[in-house]
Amino acid sequence: MLFLLGPCVLYLLTFSIYPLIYSLRLSFTDLDAAGGGGDWVGLRNYANLLVDPQFWNATRNSAIMVLASVTIQIVAGVGLALFFNLHLTGSWIVRGILMLPMLMTPIVVGLMWRALLNPDWGLVDWAIESVGLNPPDWLGSVWMAMLTLVLVDCWQWTPFVLLIVFARLQALPQDIFEAARVDGAGPFVIFRRITLPMLMPAILFAGLFRAVDAFRSFDLVFGLSYGGPARGTTTLAFFAFQHGFQFQNYGYAAAISYAMLIILIVGTAAILRYLRVQPVDRS
Amino acid sequence: MKKLGSDNQPRAGANRRDMLRLMGGAGLAGTLVGRPGFLLAQEGFDWRQFAGTKISMLMVGGEGDDRAFADLLAEFTEQTGIELEITAPALGPLIETTLQNLQAEQSGYDVISFLGFLTTQQVGAGFYDRLNDYIENPAITPIEWDYQDFLQPALRNVGIFNLETGERGVGDDVYAIPGTHSGSVIYFYRKDLFEAAGLEPARTWDEFHAAAVALNSDEVAGASFIGANDFSLALVDWYTRFITIGGQLMTGSPQNKDFMPHVDSPEAVRALQMMIDLLPYAPENVTRYGFAENVDGFSTGKIAQMIFWSTIAGPIFNPENSMVAELTGTGPVPADEGQVARAIQGGWGISIPKNSDPAKKDAAWLTLVWFTSKRVNNYLVEAYQIDANRTSSFTDPALVAKFPYLTDALAAASTAQTLETASIPETFQLNDVMNVEFNSALLGIQDAPTACAKVQEQWLAMLRSAGHLA
Numbered sequence: 001m002l003f004l005l006g007p008c009v010l011y012l013l014t015f016s017i018y019p020l021i022y023s024l025r026l027s028f029t030d031l032d033a034a035g036g037g038g039d040w041v042g043l044r045n046y047a048n049l050l051v052d053p054q055f056w057n058a059t060r061n062s063a064i065m066v067l068a069s070v071t072i073q074i075v076a077g078v079g080l081a082l083f084f085n086l087h088l089t090g091s092w093i094v095r096g097i098l099m100l101p102m103l104m105t106p107i108v109v110g111l112m113w114r115a116l117l118n119p120d121w122g123l124v125d126w127a128i129e130s131v132g133l134n135p136p137d138w139l140g141s142v143w144m145a146m147l148t149l150v151l152v153d154c155w156q157w158t159p160f161v162l163l164i165v166f167a168r169l170q171a172l173p174q175d176i177f178e179a180a181r182v183d184g185a186g187p188f189v190i191f192r193r194i195t196l197p198m199l200m201p202a203i204l205f206a207g208l209f210r211a212v213d214a215f216r217s218f219d220l221v222f223g224l225s226y227g228g229p230a231r232g233t234t235t236l237a238f239f240a241f242q243h244g245f246q247f248q249n250y251g252y253a254a255a256i257s258y259a260m261l262i263i264l265i266v267g268t269a270a271i272l273r274y275l276r277v278q279p280v281d282r283s
Numbered sequence: 284m285k286k287l288g289s290d291n292q293p294r295a296g297a298n299r300r301d302m303l304r305l306m307g308g309a310g311l312a313g314t315l316v317g318r319p320g321f322l323l324a325q326e327g328f329d330w331r332q333f334a335g336t337k338i339s340m341l342m343v344g345g346e347g348d349d350r351a352f353a354d355l356l357a358e359f360t361e362q363t364g365i366e367l368e369i370t371a372p373a374l375g376p377l378i379e380t381t382l383q384n385l386q387a388e389q390s391g392y393d394v395i396s397f398l399g400f401l402t403t404q405q406v407g408a409g410f411y412d413r414l415n416d417y418i419e420n421p422a423i424t425p426i427e428w429d430y431q432d433f434l435q436p437a438l439r440n441v442g443i444f445n446l447e448t449g450e451r452g453v454g455d456d457v458y459a460i461p462g463t464h465s466g467s468v469i470y471f472y473r474k475d476l477f478e479a480a481g482l483e484p485a486r487t488w489d490e491f492h493a494a495a496v497a498l499n500s501d502e503v504a505g506a507s508f509i510g511a512n513d514f515s516l517a518l519v520d521w522y523t524r525f526i527t528i529g530g531q532l533m534t535g536s537p538q539n540k541d542f543m544p545h546v547d548s549p550e551a552v553r554a555l556q557m558m559i560d561l562l563p564y565a566p567e568n569v570t571r572y573g574f575a576e577n578v579d580g581f582s583t584g585k586i587a588q589m590i591f592w593s594t595i596a597g598p599i600f601n602p603e604n605s606m607v608a609e610l611t612g613t614g615p616v617p618a619d620e621g622q623v624a625r626a627i628q629g630g631w632g633i634s635i636p637k638n639s640d641p642a643k644k645d646a647a648w649l650t651l652v653w654f655t656s657k658r659v660n661n662y663l664v665e666a667y668q669i670d671a672n673r674t675s676s677f678t679d680p681a682l683v684a685k686f687p688y689l690t691d692a693l694a695a696a697s698t699a700q701t702l703e704t705a706s707i708p709e710t711f712q713l714n715d716v717m718n719v720e721f722n723s724a725l726l727g728i729q730d731a732p733t734a735c736a737k738v739q740e741q742w743l744a745m746l747r748s749a750g751h752l753a
Contacts, residue, residue: 120576120580228511229571247712248379
């Protein structure tokens with residue numbers, strides 16, 4: 001058994017455990033590019049984080065990103081799943097096309113949309129202007145840039161929610177729905193009292209998965225808005241990147257990363273605890 | 284043996300024509316050895332003395348130099364017998380890889396090119412060899428290499444460093460050679476539009492603004508600048524205006540712990556306000572304009588004038604890609620009366636890590652010599668219009684005839700000013716703060732005095748935290 005598990009354990013130790021421990025230690029030092037060795041400073045990096053307005057700005061942006069994009073993705077993903085569950089002619093083709101964004105690398109998605117939304121020669125603005133409308137300044141104002149970031153994230157990852165929920169829909173036992181229809185339940189009642197509760201585990205799984213992913217999102221921000229304008233789309237992941245790779249403040253960047261980990265652990269634990277205490281609707 | 288010495292500082296009111304005349308004389312010798320295909324050779328110099336050695340070079344990718352070096356690799360190997368492997372990542376990974384190697388027990392690279400803004404961080408930390416002995420050794424440095432031909436401001440920016448006092452550009456110790464490219468900022472303008480309007484190219488910032496107002500139309504913006512939250516917003520457009528209206532960014536020194544910023548000075552506020560005042564005459568989305576947007580805008584005839592890195596002259600003067608190749612003029616950046624027209628010193632340095640394989644250092648030096656030679660510098664200009672590091676490349680008659688902007692680029696490179704905050708490791712962080720606040724001002728979120736005050740406040744905190752200010 002040990003022989004079979006050995007390579008796996010070795011891999012985990014080398015590429016997961018060791019980096020985690022190393023970066024944790026790093027977060028307690030003042031290592032930067034010019035400093036060389038990095039002296040132990042205890043919790044100073046974490047204390048500085050708590051009073052750093054840019055950290056709270058990035059935290060707020062990450063929260064907005066997670067709440068807005070996950071909400072839209074869940075609503076749109078469930079809606080699309082229900083639509084495709086009607087099995088209309090040719091829907092499988094459309095479903096396949098809708099999956100394509102999910103297959104693209106996020107950095108490519110960011111760069112592609114940055115080009116599409118270019119105010120001078122982007123296709124999107126050209127299309128809007130050709131019908132006589134004025135296109136918004138997609139990445140030019142703080143709030144609009146965040147909205148654009150959320151919408152692009154939704155464009156890419158709503159298919160993921162669709163996939164999960166649609167798969168769950170196919171596995172639902174049909175006799176319950178037949179019985180409900182025989183009892184005279186209308187489509188809305190069936191959806192609210194039967195379909196939605198039975199889909200809830202899949203929805204929550206997809207939502208949790210997307211929330212963690214959206215919270216960690218870096219490459220989309222890097223490609224689309226580079227954290228701007230005026231740090232309006234600087235998320236925690238981008239903030240950590242700036243300190244680690246642009247300013248070479250390795251200790252501080254490690255502290256930011258661990259702050260993210262703590263937020264993720266607390267948030268995920270809270271959500272899972274909420275899921276456990278919610279009674280199952282057996283009506 | 285040649286002795287090395289420091290150069291003079293540019294003086295206010297220097298006559299550009301006199302300066303160019305002097306440099307032309309120095310460049311004349313460069314003509315003989317700078318022609319493409321002419322191999323550097325002097326009688327008795329053994330280019331193949333390190334044949335069979337394998338050398339690794341680390342340099343930046345994506346700025347054109349890597350393509351030029353790749354073009355010349357076969358020629359280099361044929362002449363020297365040295366097997367050279369070039370690694371050229373983008374800037375971020377380059378910095379990361381460089382620091383890892385410089386701090387390792389032995390560097391995996393024998394020759395490393397570093398960004399000029401990181402000179403204090405890397406050269407100042409003692410990571411590179413002192414090169415004086417190499418330069419003065421005729422056995423491994425051919426006479427034609429001509430150390431004095433390098434742009435002196437570029438040398439002071441990346442190569443000359445006093446490790447004892449921590450001062451850049453002071454003393455005679457050389458730790459790096461300018462390379463892969465240098466450069467500064469020049470003024471680009473549409474000759475046809477100015478002539479049609481009866482205007483002369485702007486020499487002062489008031490003239491620049493007046494021209495922007497006069498030339499602005501639905502088809503062509505009167506002026507443009509880097510308005511996005513971009514690395515060059517503060518360093519090119521704001522800093523150029525700031526120093527040419529009499530601004531002084533820092534006083535004191537990090538060594539004395541009195542390194543005081545003056546980002547909220549009247550000149551600082553005025554420099555930012557000048558950019559804000561240009562907004563009605565700039566492209567509609569100028570607050571999102573970075574490097575590429577401005578180059579594209581100017582090349583497609585949508586911008587009447589702007590100041591920019593001289594390296595963009597390549598695409599702008601290329602008739603295959605530019606609609607205004609024949610219509611563009613260049614000149615020195617505007618400046619207030621009595622001020623020297625000058626901009627920021629850009630560019631890179633190249634050197635030998637102190638912790639590289641000792642057995643290969645001489646071969647590494649020969650490699651560095653070859654790739655910083657006049658022949659290679661001329662190739663950089665001719666093939667890719669990359670700013671060279673040598674005076675002779677800017678004054679080569681054949682190159683100047685082909686690229687008239689070289690004269691202005693040389694003048695700019697010769698008077699360029701090293702960014703004061705480049706003397707501390709927090710350069711990028713300070714720059715980021717400035718870009719964010721200035722971009723916010725351009726977006727109308729705050730006014731110029733508020734933006735400058737915020738930068739000043741954040742800079743003070745960062746400088747105190749880093750120990751550069753008591």
